[in-house]
Amino acid sequence: MTDRGNEPDRPTLGIIAGGGDVPAIVAAAAAASGRQVCLFPIVGEAGKGVEVYPHHWVRWGEIGRLFDLMAREKVGDVVICGAVNRPDFSAIRVDLGAVLSLPKILSFMVGGDDTVLKNVVRFLEDRGYRVVGAHEIAPELVGGDGDLTRTKPSRDALEDILRGSEASLLLGGLDIGQAAIAIGGRVVAVEGIEGTDELIGRIADLRKRGRLKASGRSGVLVKRAKPQQDLRVDMPTIGPRTVTAAIEAGLAGIVIESGRVMIVDRLETIRLADAGRLFLRAQAFAEGTSFQ
Amino acid sequence: MTDRGNEPDRPTLGIIAGGGDVPAIVAAAAAASGRQVCLFPIVGEAGKGVEVYPHHWVRWGEIGRLFDLMAREKVGDVVICGAVNRPDFSAIRVDLGAVLSLPKILSFMVGGDDTVLKNVVRFLEDRGYRVVGAHEIAPELVGGDGDLTRTKPSRDALEDILRGSEASLLLGGLDIGQAAIAIGGRVVAVEGIEGTDELIGRIADLRKRGRLKASGRSGVLVKRAKPQQDLRVDMPTIGPRTVTAAIEAGLAGIVIESGRVMIVDRLETIRLADAGRLFLRAQAFAEGTSFQ
Numbered sequence: 001m002t003d004r005g006n007e008p009d010r011p012t013l014g015i016i017a018g019g020g021d022v023p024a025i026v027a028a029a030a031a032a033s034g035r036q037v038c039l040f041p042i043v044g045e046a047g048k049g050v051e052v053y054p055h056h057w058v059r060w061g062e063i064g065r066l067f068d069l070m071a072r073e074k075v076g077d078v079v080i081c082g083a084v085n086r087p088d089f090s091a092i093r094v095d096l097g098a099v100l101s102l103p104k105i106l107s108f109m110v111g112g113d114d115t116v117l118k119n120v121v122r123f124l125e126d127r128g129y130r131v132v133g134a135h136e137i138a139p140e141l142v143g144g145d146g147d148l149t150r151t152k153p154s155r156d157a158l159e160d161i162l163r164g165s166e167a168s169l170l171l172g173g174l175d176i177g178q179a180a181i182a183i184g185g186r187v188v189a190v191e192g193i194e195g196t197d198e199l200i201g202r203i204a205d206l207r208k209r210g211r212l213k214a215s216g217r218s219g220v221l222v223k224r225a226k227p228q229q230d231l232r233v234d235m236p237t238i239g240p241r242t243v244t245a246a247i248e249a250g251l252a253g254i255v256i257e258s259g260r261v262m263i264v265d266r267l268e269t270i271r272l273a274d275a276g277r278l279f280l281r282a283q284a285f286a287e288g289t290s291f292q
Numbered sequence: 293m294t295d296r297g298n299e300p301d302r303p304t305l306g307i308i309a310g311g312g313d314v315p316a317i318v319a320a321a322a323a324a325s326g327r328q329v330c331l332f333p334i335v336g337e338a339g340k341g342v343e344v345y346p347h348h349w350v351r352w353g354e355i356g357r358l359f360d361l362m363a364r365e366k367v368g369d370v371v372i373c374g375a376v377n378r379p380d381f382s383a384i385r386v387d388l389g390a391v392l393s394l395p396k397i398l399s400f401m402v403g404g405d406d407t408v409l410k411n412v413v414r415f416l417e418d419r420g421y422r423v424v425g426a427h428e429i430a431p432e433l434v435g436g437d438g439d440l441t442r443t444k445p446s447r448d449a450l451e452d453i454l455r456g457s458e459a460s461l462l463l464g465g466l467d468i469g470q471a472a473i474a475i476g477g478r479v480v481a482v483e484g485i486e487g488t489d490e491l492i493g494r495i496a497d498l499r500k501r502g503r504l505k506a507s508g509r510s511g512v513l514v515k516r517a518k519p520q521q522d523l524r525v526d527m528p529t530i531g532p533r534t535v536t537a538a539i540e541a542g543l544a545g546i547v548i549e550s551g552r553v554m555i556v557d558r559l560e561t562i563r564l565a566d567a568g569r570l571f572l573r574a575q576a577f578a579e580g581t582s583f584q
Binding site: 163166167170171174175176177181186187188189190191192193194202206211212 | 455458462479483484485486498503
């Protein structure tokens with residue numbers, strides 16, 4: 001889409017692309033800044049929309065082909081973005097590159113998500129690529145600072161924000177989860193591996209069963225990055241589904257950490273929040289938040 | 293049941309009793325040590341079994357009557373024990389004592405469970421009663437130290453125990469929950485207000501849906517008291533239901549904090565665990581457990 005030549009000191013930006021609107025936003029931002037881009041959408045994950053940019057479809061497991069293509073396209077920096085289903089490695093057709101790398105690839109799967117992603121980054125860096133975060137190319141992907149909705153947090157919500165952020169920082173420090181929900185000044189639910197959508201669903205469930213009094217709309221979901229999280233490849237995310245779930249659970253709002261949580265489908269996310277009178281705020285958290 | 297006279301310097305032990313076997317165990321232990329006891333079983337909560345001891349049934353809300361009865365029975369120390377359903381205050385018939393105390397009673401309900409219980413203790417202490425923990429009268433109620441089952445933790449389980457205990461300590465410090473589950477050296481679920489049974493149920497659910505690989509029996513539930521928890525009135529508890537849920541969730545074992553977690557229906561709990569090849573261990577945790 002960009003017909004400007006690549007600047008000699010700026011290698012092509014390669015975008016290994018999963019689903020959703022993020023890869024196209026990154027590509028557009030890079031192209032708008034005059035940068036040469038080439039997408040590598042993953043078959044079965046990415047949407048057709050990315051085909052407006054220079055691209056080569058790749059399949060899970062075509063590691064050798066991917067590296068050949070990246071070399072041919074003079075890719076230097078790589079963004080890995082978009083939603084993917086964690087691949088079922090037993091079903092993947094592996095090419096020669098993958099076979100040679102297989103022990104390394106299998107080792108990706110050992111440990112928590114953080115370990116997998118760290119290994120992917122190291123694998124690319126070992127081959128001379130620089131891994132860049134989607135938000136570094138397209139800062140509009142992350143919540144900036146302040147209220148994103150017309151709906152604003154009430155005074156009661158401020159205490160919930162504080163409690164929720166304390167809890168989520170501690171959880172993150174232990175590599176457990178990124179989110180917590182506080183209601184009435186008390187943390188009532190904390191995220192493990194079930195993920196944010198199910199965390200919110202738990203509140204809806206507890207309220208339905210009367211185990212949490214549903215005194216009008218109250219409670220705040222706080223989501224933040226783990227202190228050690230590598231935001232280049234593992235950015236916490238919210239989107240329309242998060243907002244819909246929060247409204248169904250009777251929450252008053254969502255707070256995300258400023259600059260460190262991605263909003264997918266941003267316009268729709270904010271529209272849905274305002275339509276449901278849910279506030280959405282991006283807020284910086286001091287690392288040294290006190291815990292009493 | 294005891295026909296020994298009350299020693300002059302040892303006032304009668306009053307037992308305000310909810311359901312389950314704990315009130316009778318406390319009464320038996322006190323009586324066995326030659327102490328005069330009087331139970332105040334709560335209608336709708338306590339079982340008929342306690343009627344073998346001197347007792348007066350009381351209803352939720354009969355605060356005035358309870359204090360009259362305790363004075364008449366020369367109660368000095370009070371144990372509050374047994375399972376209760378959190379009362380629906382709107383449905384309670386209040387007597388004169390309760391009416392006079394109503395603002396105070398309503399204030400019990402503000403804040404987390406800890407606050408409620410602290411207020412109950414203060415309410416009794418303000419009236420000259422000494423509040424004593426069930427486990428101080430009947431130490432056999434809490435897990436002592438070591439393996440309680442014939443089934444022992446495997447080497448893999450030791451890492452899960454460590455991770456789970458780190459997480460549960462942090463959660464407790466924030467007054468969030470008392471339990472965490474670690475599998476494969478990683479904390480995967482942490483307790484909020486949903487309680488331990490539902491925490492375990494989450495693992496069963498994640499495994500059923502394939503979101504957690506169920507590679508045989510693995511994973512450990514760690515349950516401990518919060519650092520600031522008032523064990524006299526708010527002792528963490530496990531029992532047969534916990535064990536059954538843990539087996540259904542495919543966990544390998546349960547670790548409770550030594551001396552600070554109550555086992556209700558102890559014999560049945562241990563029998564069920566061994567029958568299901570689940571280990572059950574009571575273990576002291578250093579307060580200063582390091583977090584990295």
